[in-house]
Amino acid sequence: MKLVADWLTDPATVTIMTLLTQDGHGAWFVGGCVRNALLGRGVEDIDIATDLRPDDVMALAQAAGIKAVPTGIAHGTVTLIVDHRPFEVTTLRRDVATDGRRATIAFTDHVDEDAARRDFTINALYAQADGTVLDPTGEGLADIQARRLRFIGDPRDRITEDYLRILRFFRFHAWYADPIAGIDSEGLAACAALADGLGQLSRERVGAEIKKLLGAPDPAPVVAAMAQAGILARTLPGAMARMLPILIAFEDAPPDPIRRLAALGDVEVAAGLRLANAEITRLSILRDGMSSATPPDALAYLHGADIAWDIVVLRASQFETPVDPTVRALIARGASAVFPVKPADLMPRLSGAALGQALKTLEARWIASSFTLGRAELLSRLPQSE
Known part of the structure; x- marks a missing residue:
């Protein structure tokens, strides 16, 4: 060949x-x-x-x-x-x-x-x-x-040479193996039996493997196998795999490891992965957004269109309900909205901390109005005490 x-x-x-x-x-x-x-x-x-x-x-x-x-x-x-x-x-x-x-x-x-x-x-x-x-x-x-993934020779021998191969086994299966055929039973049994060896790995190595796995087109079956074999509990303690296949079914954007990690758990769940600061921040925003009632347009204004859409899809997955098709328009409106009040509009009447607080109050009212209040109306609603 x-x-x-x-x-x-x-x-x-x-x-x-x-x-x-x-x-x-x-x-x-x-x-x-x-x-x-x-x-x-x-x-x-x-x-x-x-x-x-x-x-x-x-x-x-x-x-x-x-x-x-x-x-x-x-x-x-x-x-x-x-x-x-x-x-x-x-x-x-x-x-x-x-x-x-x-x-x-x-x-x-x-x-x-x-x-x-x-x-x-x-x-x-x-x-x-x-x-x-x-x-x-x-x-x-x-x-x-x-499209079959197998260890060379005895799986136990290969794993004890480098325990990272446990995670590579799942990651490579998600990327290269036939999902219908299922995971090699001998390899899976060896991974489960030798899972204690994962404790020898650095958090950086574990985190890199988990992110690569979650970036596969559909890692949900593999993550379920990891949970069954006790591997998920060792790498993402407290993670819940139930929502991941629903999220993947609802996604209409390229695979994103942090979005999918948010479906598995919060920042505490991912604590063992040593994520970059930007990844931790994004994961926190996604998880907080999932549990909040902040509307999609406000999410887009506060965090950008991409994060807003991720939160919408995560919410839909959480409750197993389809995404409202009108949400895209709301997100686009929020992402393009511009707060009409400038600091100069409140000066010299206000300055310092009082100025900052007044701007925050007015911005919150403007967001709550779905960006309908104009500059004059907002300024007229500023209490005299502010």
């Missing part, structure tokens, strides 16, 4: 592969770029495996005038940059020892040893410069064709 993909013949890719295969050395595309090309999906990153040692890769690149960055040279990885594009080049490796988070590796000249240390059969496919696909495990191509 051969890959057919534009990136195979891209001049930058050809330059890298020509560099790495001179003097009889081997270089192979590996992992996600091969998997996605076989599935007909887009490829963002091109990873390459080679039998060259990292120092040799650096030396060859320097001699050819190619920028080389030793991004992980102790583990065999050098990033080569051609036409402003990065290519991760990693020496073939085998694991010597693992502790559930990190591996001690040794370099090898054998592709099958490199494949054996990877996680899933569909991620252990290699391709030569001309696109010829290699399947060292003997199972990757069949699993790609069946």
